[in-house]
Amino acid sequence: MIISIKPWLENAEAGQRDSDREGLALSSDAEMEELLKEGDRLGDLICFDSYNRMDFYHEPVLAKEVLDALQPAEGKQFYDGTLGGGGHTGLLLANGAHVIGSDQDQEAIEYVSNKLARYEDRFLPLHGNFCEMDRLLSEVGIDQVDGVLLDLGVSSHQLDEAGRGFSFMKDGPLDMRMDQNSDGPTAADLVNTASLDELINIFREYGEERSAVKIAKAIVAERENKPFERTSELANLIEKTVHKTGKKHPATKVFQALRIAVNNELGVLEEVLEKALKMLGPGGVLAVITFHSLEDRMVKQFMRSRSEKYVDRPEWPEPRPNPDYEVDLPFRKPVGPTDDEVDANVRSRSAKLRVATKV
Numbered sequence: 001m002i003i004s005i006k007p008w009l010e011n012a013e014a015g016q017r018d019s020d021r022e023g024l025a026l027s028s029d030a031e032m033e034e035l036l037k038e039g040d041r042l043g044d045l046i047c048f049d050s051y052n053r054m055d056f057y058h059e060p061v062l063a064k065e066v067l068d069a070l071q072p073a074e075g076k077q078f079y080d081g082t083l084g085g086g087g088h089t090g091l092l093l094a095n096g097a098h099v100i101g102s103d104q105d106q107e108a109i110e111y112v113s114n115k116l117a118r119y120e121d122r123f124l125p126l127h128g129n130f131c132e133m134d135r136l137l138s139e140v141g142i143d144q145v146d147g148v149l150l151d152l153g154v155s156s157h158q159l160d161e162a163g164r165g166f167s168f169m170k171d172g173p174l175d176m177r178m179d180q181n182s183d184g185p186t187a188a189d190l191v192n193t194a195s196l197d198e199l200i201n202i203f204r205e206y207g208e209e210r211s212a213v214k215i216a217k218a219i220v221a222e223r224e225n226k227p228f229e230r231t232s233e234l235a236n237l238i239e240k241t242v243h244k245t246g247k248k249h250p251a252t253k254v255f256q257a258l259r260i261a262v263n264n265e266l267g268v269l270e271e272v273l274e275k276a277l278k279m280l281g282p283g284g285v286l287a288v289i290t291f292h293s294l295e296d297r298m299v300k301q302f303m304r305s306r307s308e309k310y311v312d313r314p315e316w317p318e319p320r321p322n323p324d325y326e327v328d329l330p331f332r333k334p335v336g337p338t339d340d341e342v343d344a345n346v347r348s349r350s351a352k353l354r355v356a357t358k359v
């Protein structure tokens, strides 16, 4: 397997060092991870052009920043609630750490179990929703970890697989469940059975879609003729209903909104944040990568509310200690991708990393 390597040009010196390696041929994932370990030791990160990889599944975003935050090392134990293609977990393992990882997508578990099989003495993949992390971890005898990673949303593999129904670009069943074993509603169920007001709310709240009313009305009229079954049927209707403005496909926000609703993404995020802090020992790190403003706002407010040492109210003579204070924030503003990362992986464009350290 030939992997082209793009240097993460954080500074000219590092760029020079890495450009010497351009075009290196690697025979296995093991070699790739060795190189990543080395890249990390050098203080920079080598980014693989994943589209040249035979087994492309998902490119980990903000990988260097996640490693900086979690500081993986031998003897440390992490929980990765969003295994996906195992990109971040592979890096934690390559740096000597133990990882318990979970994903609600059984396909992801199978893929990662295979890919990271050589770490079986330090890696435990589990199927499940991260909102149940306390149960998942306690069932395997773990009551504390050194770090929790959540890299929210869907993987590139899920988006690219037409059969999963996440993409308006590919025709497939209108499904969108990350957990295909769940008996929860699919996107088609929502589109075909939700009331007009419910659809408007979903599109407004989860998609911040300005044409929510127009689109919801068009859906309700159309489903009288024939229920929606395919992604293309919904995408085409939205395209006909609203005019394209800007670069985005007019169905972008509605598809995002349906995905959030189908997977109860904001509900499970609220649950997991609390649970994650409970599972961290002193100095433990919570790292969360979000991809849209609704998630980021929730993470920001949660972390801030737990990081204020004092709270104040107008009616109090002076600020009082905050009973919820339990984390410090190494940085208040979220960290985003470098221009080089966006060039190499356009899906990193809207990624934001927030980190909290347990006091």
Ligand SMILES: C[S@@+](CC[C@H](N)C(=O)[O-])C[C@H]1O[C@@H](n2cnc3c(N)ncnc32)[C@H](O)[C@@H]1O
Pocket: 058, 059, 060, 061, 081, 082, 083, 084, 085, 086, 087, 088, 089, 102, 103, 104, 105, 108, 128, 129, 130, 131, 151, 152, 153, 154, 155, 156, 178, 268
């Ligand atoms: C962005 S990908 C993670 C990619 C991964 N960090 C990597 O480097 O390959 C998100 C993954 O999290 C999973 N996921 C999203 N929400 C989840 C939840 N509530 N519980 C469990 N898994 C979830 C998705 O199924 C998907 O596989």
